[in-house]
Amino acid sequence: MEAFKKLAVLLKALMLMFFRATLVDAVQPWATTSWGNAHATFYGGNDASGTMGGACGYGNLYSRGYGTATTALSNGLFNNGLTCGACFTLVCKLDGSRWCYSGGKQITVTATNACPPGSEGGWCDPPRLHFDLSYPMFQKLAQPVGGVIPVRYKRVPCVKQGGIRMSLYGNPWFDYVLVHNVAGGGDVAAVSIKGSKTNWVVMHQNWGQYWSASSYLVGQALSFKVTLGNGKSIVFWDIAPKNWQFGQTYEADNNQNF
Structure with a gap:
């Protein structure tokens, strides 16, 4: 019985080692922080x-x-x-x-x-x-x-001058936003947009770092929730004032928490 217990402990240790190795090997090439x-x-x-x-x-x-x-x-x-x-x-x-x-x-x-x-x-x-x-x-x-x-x-980590920037395009019923100048992890994995009179709306990656959603936000101050590939999220409140215009770029106060 004692020998069986020792064997079980050894097998558990080997399984843990294998699991950890699998986790290390599973790191995607774009995410690796080792050489x-x-x-x-x-x-x-x-x-x-x-x-x-x-x-x-x-x-x-x-x-x-x-x-x-x-x-x-x-x-x-x-x-x-x-x-x-x-x-x-x-x-x-x-x-x-x-x-x-x-x-x-x-x-x-x-x-x-x-x-x-x-x-x-x-x-x-x-x-x-x-x-x-x-x-x-x-x-x-x-x-x-x-x-x-x-x-x-x-x-x-990315080091950028100034805050995260949102360039607004599209039309009154189609929000089309380029997210750029992102510090820290740099890579944006998810974006949500909120008007001062609406709830949060999940945006979808259109292509590259253009994100889109279908909502009417004209005349409302705009806030954004940005999540990076490392899972860190931050909310940027009222980046764009209520009189924002298509074709304009609006900048947050900081990038520091990324």
Whole structure:
């Protein structure tokens, strides 16, 4: 009986170890905060003009505050646009390419676009994990003549200037909102909107970081509840005053609690 009890304890311990290992292995590639392996290329021209727009919907990356410190993500990282706005630190693997600059310099970039299958010579094809960097960021890691380089990457908190921003589009019966300049986790997983005279309305991801709902909110101050991929939520009260207009961008007081 004693031997049986010891065996049962051992089996339980092994099951716990297996369960924990399974949890670790189940971390999605876009969410990992430990170093992982991927590859990187560059696109958009020497001045990064070709990186404007893109599958996240941010449009002009300069006016939105992202600049050239950006990357497109392969499908394995893009997560149907829900990784848009996330920040990653990359370092070129010195033992993997002779084009890496010495010293192990790191860069931090924000995900602003998708690198679709068939792009970059197949490097963006599933299930590959790939970063298609702006040219200015790639050349901080390696000589551009290298074309494609092996990198180590991990998720890091985003540091942004100013508060979270909501750009309002659509029409009186269709709320169409671009969420951007998100600090902390950076990636928006859910959004709800509330007028000063209404209850909360759940919005749905339209594409990239555009979120939509069908409700009439004209003439009401607007509040938003934003949830990130890490589960953190915060309510931004009365971002837009009751006389808000379509085509305008409204900014919250802070980003700090993300």
